[in-house]
Amino acid sequence: MSPTPVVHGIVLSGDEKDASLAERNTHATRVAGKGVDPEKKALFASVTKRIDYSPKLGTELHGIKLAQLTDQQAEELAAFISERGVVFFRDQDDLDNKEHVRLGRRWGPLHVHPFVPHNQQDPEIIVLDSRISPPTRFNTNDSWHSDVSFEPAPASYSILKFEEIPESGGNTIWSNGYELYDDLSQPIKTLLEGLTATHSSDIFKLLVQTSGRKTFGQLNDSVHPVIRTNPVTGWKSVFINPVFTREINGVTPAESKWILDYLGDLIVKKLQYQVRFNWEKNSVAIWDNRSNYHTGVPDFKPYHRRGVRVTVSGEIPYYDPNSGTQAKAWEATANAIIAKQEAAEKAKADAEANNSAKTA
Numbered sequence: 493m494s495p496t497p498v499v500h501g502i503v504l505s506g507d508e509k510d511a512s513l514a515e516r517n518t519h520a521t522r523v524a525g526k527g528v529d530p531e532k533k534a535l536f537a538s539v540t541k542r543i544d545y546s547p548k549l550g551t552e553l554h555g556i557k558l559a560q561l562t563d564q565q566a567e568e569l570a571a572f573i574s575e576r577g578v579v580f581f582r583d584q585d586d587l588d589n590k591e592h593v594r595l596g597r598r599w600g601p602l603h604v605h606p607f608v609p610h611n612q613q614d615p616e617i618i619v620l621d622s623r624i625s626p627p628t629r630f631n632t633n634d635s636w637h638s639d640v641s642f643e644p645a646p647a648s649y650s651i652l653k654f655e656e657i658p659e660s661g662g663n664t665i666w667s668n669g670y671e672l673y674d675d676l677s678q679p680i681k682t683l684l685e686g687l688t689a690t691h692s693s694d695i696f697k698l699l700v701q702t703s704g705r706k707t708f709g710q711l712n713d714s715v716h717p718v719i720r721t722n723p724v725t726g727w728k729s730v731f732i733n734p735v736f737t738r739e740i741n742g743v744t745p746a747e748s749k750w751i752l753d754y755l756g757d758l759i760v761k762k763l764q765y766q767v768r769f770n771w772e773k774n775s776v777a778i779w780d781n782r783s784n785y786h787t788g789v790p791d792f793k794p795y796h797r798r799g800v801r802v803t804v805s806g807e808i809p810y811y812d813p814n815s816g817t818q819a820k821a822w823e824a825t826a827n828a829i830i831a832k833q834e835a836a837e838k839a840k841a842d843a844e845a846n847n848s849a850k851t852a
């Protein structure tokens with residue numbers, strides 16, 4: 493007799509009723525966040541504090557209640573997440589399941605995961621509970637990924653909230669796919685811009701075999717461009733990942749392995765591409781899967797954690813050779829910072845010169 497598919501309100505496995513839930517997944521028909529006010533004044537009117545984790549990736553915003561965003565703020569937030577890669581919020585206790593789903597739906601159709609357990613009432617809410625899925629399936633270096641890239645329309649945004657956190661450990665790390673692209677040499681960029689990769693759900697197929705659990709729908713494989721345009725920022729990024737990318741198409745197996753190993757190594761090892769988030773209870777992270785990677789740090793045993801995630805389906809991935817880059821956009825930001833620093837230094841020198849003249 494098969495084990496019960498529901499434990500503590502979490503549906504662990506498909507049955508006749510919901511064996512085709514994931515078949516309803518579709519792609520976004522509009523790009524949330526595209527064309528908003530570049531200064532995002534409506535959003536920042538509510539922000540009381542901004543902490544950038546690094547110049548190009550990751551920002552923590554204070555003063556925002558995700559359950560209370562206006563439509564305009566939600567649009568501007570989508571754009572801000574696409575620019576910053578990942579955005580963090582604390583104390584989102586009022587973002588309950590209903591509001592969590594409502595927030596995701598503002599940005600696109602919600603994805604139902606074909607294998608990961610979900611909340612009994614809301615199949616769009618997947619449950620990451622270390623009691624049910626211990627973080628031992630992958631080692632850290634192999635677990636870097638963007639969410640559900642095996643789908644024809646992979647995730648745009650993932651909205652993850654932790655309701656229970658370990659006493660210590662259990663951080664999540666993100667790595668910047670825009671910067672990964674920008675730092676490649678031109679010959680390698682040119683090579684990769686002409687390639688596609690097959691992303692597979694092989695890992696879940698294996699888990700189906702080993703666990704005996706049934707899926708909530710088809711486990712897809714999809715072909716996507718290796719260099720992808722983010723439709724919100726218009727910037728290029730590398731779009732492969734160590735968990736779901738099975739092979740680079742149109743090259744030999746050895747060449748495919750070389751390309752994937754090389755890019756995977758950069759994702760894992762380049763510390764300057766990464767930021768690390770220390771979760772608190774009711775913290776929320778929202779990231780843009782189109783242009784960055786993440787991994788959980790499996791260091792928190794014997795503690796436990798329980799998180800809930802809503803995943804928004806994005807567009808069918810595409811590559812536009814005329815796209816911009818984060819590096820180019822960053823030049824303008826960096827120049828403005830330099831001009832501000834120089835003005836401050838000049839003002840300080842002028843003030844010191846004035847003081848000297850007065851005391852002379």
Ligand SMILES: [Fe+2]
Pocket residue numbers: 637638639786
């Ligand atoms: Fe993930």
